[in-house]
Amino acid sequence: MRERRLIERIRKLAKPHAASSLVVQGIGDDCAILQLPPGRQLLVTTDLCVENVHFRRKWHPAPSVGHRCLARGLSDIAAMGGTPVACFLSLGIPTMGSPTFPQPWVDGFLRGLLDLAQSFHVQLAGGDISSAAEVVADIVVTGHAPASKAILRSGARPGDRIYVTGSLGGSAAVLHQLLAAKRVRATRSSTHFYPQPRIQVGQWLQKRGLATAMIDLSDGLSVDLSHICEESRVSASISPKKIPVAEGSRLELALHGGEDYELLFTAPKSARLPAHIAGVAVTEIGTIGNPQNYSSAIQILGENGSIQSLPQQGWEHFKRR
Amino acid sequence: MRERRLIERIRKLAKPHAASSLVVQGIGDDCAILQLPPGRQLLVTTDLCVENVHFRRKWHPAPSVGHRCLARGLSDIAAMGGTPVACFLSLGIPTMGSPTFPQPWVDGFLRGLLDLAQSFHVQLAGGDISSAAEVVADIVVTGHAPASKAILRSGARPGDRIYVTGSLGGSAAVLHQLLAAKRVRATRSSTHFYPQPRIQVGQWLQKRGLATAMIDLSDGLSVDLSHICEESRVSASISPKKIPVAEGSRLELALHGGEDYELLFTAPKSARLPAHIAGVAVTEIGTIGNPQNYSSAIQILGENGSIQSLPQQGWEHFKRR
Numbered sequence: 001m002r003e004r005r006l007i008e009r010i011r012k013l014a015k016p017h018a019a020s021s022l023v024v025q026g027i028g029d030d031c032a033i034l035q036l037p038p039g040r041q042l043l044v045t046t047d048l049c050v051e052n053v054h055f056r057r058k059w060h061p062a063p064s065v066g067h068r069c070l071a072r073g074l075s076d077i078a079a080m081g082g083t084p085v086a087c088f089l090s091l092g093i094p095t096m097g098s099p100t101f102p103q104p105w106v107d108g109f110l111r112g113l114l115d116l117a118q119s120f121h122v123q124l125a126g127g128d129i130s131s132a133a134e135v136v137a138d139i140v141v142t143g144h145a146p147a148s149k150a151i152l153r154s155g156a157r158p159g160d161r162i163y164v165t166g167s168l169g170g171s172a173a174v175l176h177q178l179l180a181a182k183r184v185r186a187t188r189s190s191t192h193f194y195p196q197p198r199i200q201v202g203q204w205l206q207k208r209g210l211a212t213a214m215i216d217l218s219d220g221l222s223v224d225l226s227h228i229c230e231e232s233r234v235s236a237s238i239s240p241k242k243i244p245v246a247e248g249s250r251l252e253l254a255l256h257g258g259e260d261y262e263l264l265f266t267a268p269k270s271a272r273l274p275a276h277i278a279g280v281a282v283t284e285i286g287t288i289g290n291p292q293n294y295s296s297a298i299q300i301l302g303e304n305g306s307i308q309s310l311p312q313q314g315w316e317h318f319k320r321r
Numbered sequence: 322m323r324e325r326r327l328i329e330r331i332r333k334l335a336k337p338h339a340a341s342s343l344v345v346q347g348i349g350d351d352c353a354i355l356q357l358p359p360g361r362q363l364l365v366t367t368d369l370c371v372e373n374v375h376f377r378r379k380w381h382p383a384p385s386v387g388h389r390c391l392a393r394g395l396s397d398i399a400a401m402g403g404t405p406v407a408c409f410l411s412l413g414i415p416t417m418g419s420p421t422f423p424q425p426w427v428d429g430f431l432r433g434l435l436d437l438a439q440s441f442h443v444q445l446a447g448g449d450i451s452s453a454a455e456v457v458a459d460i461v462v463t464g465h466a467p468a469s470k471a472i473l474r475s476g477a478r479p480g481d482r483i484y485v486t487g488s489l490g491g492s493a494a495v496l497h498q499l500l501a502a503k504r505v506r507a508t509r510s511s512t513h514f515y516p517q518p519r520i521q522v523g524q525w526l527q528k529r530g531l532a533t534a535m536i537d538l539s540d541g542l543s544v545d546l547s548h549i550c551e552e553s554r555v556s557a558s559i560s561p562k563k564i565p566v567a568e569g570s571r572l573e574l575a576l577h578g579g580e581d582y583e584l585l586f587t588a589p590k591s592a593r594l595p596a597h598i599a600g601v602a603v604t605e606i607g608t609i610g611n612p613q614n615y616s617s618a619i620q621i622l623g624e625n626g627s628i629q630s631l632p633q634q635g636w637e638h639f640k641r642r
Contacts, residue, residue, distance in 0.1 A: 025473065028552065029475075031398060031401050031471070032366070033363065033471055034363040035468070036357055041356050042355040042363060044352055044355065044409060045351060046409045046447060048413055048450070048459065050413055050452070050457075053451055053452055075351075076351040077351075079351035080354075082352065090459040091369070126365060126367060128369040130370075130374050130375070132455075133454040134454050136369075136371075136453060136459075138411040140409070140461050145354070148345075150346070150354055153350050214351075231349065
């Protein structure tokens with residue numbers, strides 16, 4: 001059975017990697033069994049990555065695809081201020097194990113995924129395998145946060161300040177280069193190919209109770225900030241000149257480009273936030289306002305005092321070609 | 322954004338359905354948040370369903386596809402003796418929301434999934450959406466079992482008796498009819514179109530500590546019994562004439578056909594098992610033996626005292642056509 005061989009291969013590759021003491025039973029039974037620390041609630045997030053929608057095999061080396069798929073889930077755990085524990089991989093691949101779909105690609109994909117998992121002490125604890133018309137990888141990440149203390153999207157209050165970590169628009173700038181058929185080297189330091197989930201920043205904010213609301217920047221600032229506004233029933237105004245635009249990118253991509261996997265959060269005006277948390281820059285970019293018409297909940301403050309609505313142009317991944 | 326519209330649609334359809342008191346935060350934040358009852362461990366299972374591998378849209382009505390996808394995960398929870406709590410759906414659909422892929426199919430799929438979820442008080446607590454070349458649905462089910470009391474595959478001991486619930490081969494018999502281009506009505510009572518996960522049977526066995534090992538029959542008796550033999554490091558012998566063959570099916574399909582989603586379990590010789598548990602027939606079919614060569618771990622006992630090895634013909638789903 002091909003499926004069986006592939007599962008054995010995954011178990012073998014996963015074996016030298018992280019084992020979490022909270023995983024009672026990993027790959028190899030009908031379910032995985034996890035133990036939560038006392039006083040903790042479970043966090044669960046799922047992210048579906050589809051070939052030619054979320055990645056392209058000709059653009060993204062296999063380890064980058066594995067890394068990016070898992071980074072999406074870890075970033076969701078970060079956005080709750082949580083601690084990741086275990087991940088699960090459901091992998092569909094074309095004509096499974098046949099010469100037309102080489103094993104080295106699957107090995108590279110798993111290596112990228114497992115290396116990132118290891119760096120956060122996350123264990124690959126289960127999953128499923130199927131053939132599929134193209135590569136699909138659904139990744140579940142489970143984690144925990146202190147009971148009733150996870151940071152939701154719904155806690156922002158008028159007067160709160162709005163912050164982002166790191167710099168924005170870097171991933172989208174690389175995507176534009178790829179779409180323009182430019183060659184881009186997939187270096188380990190590239191936020192497009194190897195984004196770094198901000199787990200430590202999220203935990204730092206959670207422990208100190210400083211953030212009133214938080215989300216990760218997966219769809220782009222304009223869309224993700226609108227989620228906070230919707231769930232918190234508030235509005236927001238941001239100053240474009242304060243937005244930390246990534247090197248080689250531009251303001252428009254910082255506002256609307258996705259997949260930076262930085263954190264966007266709000267904190268009371270009185271909160272004193274350091275310039276860096278866990279080595280990552282933190283920048284104040286705006287203020288939460290009163291609720292209003294949510295279709296134009298986000299305003300851009302111009303330098304001359306002008307006010308414009310920020311459209312939610314959103315990030316619909318790259319279109320099939 | 323089409324993705325957004327579809328997510329709103331899913332939230333709307335899910336709203337009147339089951340809400341679990343253990344789900345603290347459902348659809349609508351970066352992660353779902355779940356609370357486990359004290360003294361319980363978390364169970365997690367993922368099942369990837371791919372169009373033309375696990376179902377065909379021309380054969381399986383949309384509600385049957387949704388039901389079957391979730392039934393796989395619930396059956397894994399049943400096989401641990403666990404209680405399901407919440408499910409998560411990652412759904413990839415062709416040319417999302419376009420006229421070529423009608424909304425009624427998605428609505429029907431969700432109705433089938435949500436109706437089954439509701440019948441077990443399981444809440445749809447999150448998921449993800451993407452376009453994809455064909456329909457893919459990865460379903461995660463989370464549940465719980467008393468700490469260290471979930472029923473594993475690894476506890477079978479020589480001398481234990483082997484039992485199955487219900488009858489076997491019924492789903493494969495329908496599949497053979499479909500493959501032969503026969504018309505089959507997708508009635509609610511069909512185990513192929515609407516399999517019933519044996520949650521109550523699993524819980525009954527777990528509470529009484531009667532089962533030493535358990536697995537659900539998803540791949541077929543010959544393959545799934547070999548998993549128990551491998552994980553428990555034992556062998557098994559079964560009597561074909563004792564196997565409860567489903568009406569309209571035959572012994573070969575009962576031995577090797579998959580997707581019956583009945584439970585296969587072992588219990589000490591001294592255990593007294595009723596003929597029915599939670600209304601489902603329970604049949605003794607064989608005995609666990611000493612470890613030996615695992616490549617022929619399962620023996621078939623002939624009526625004349627003959628002994629044959631049972632090949633693991635397995636269930637590789639139906640091939641693409």
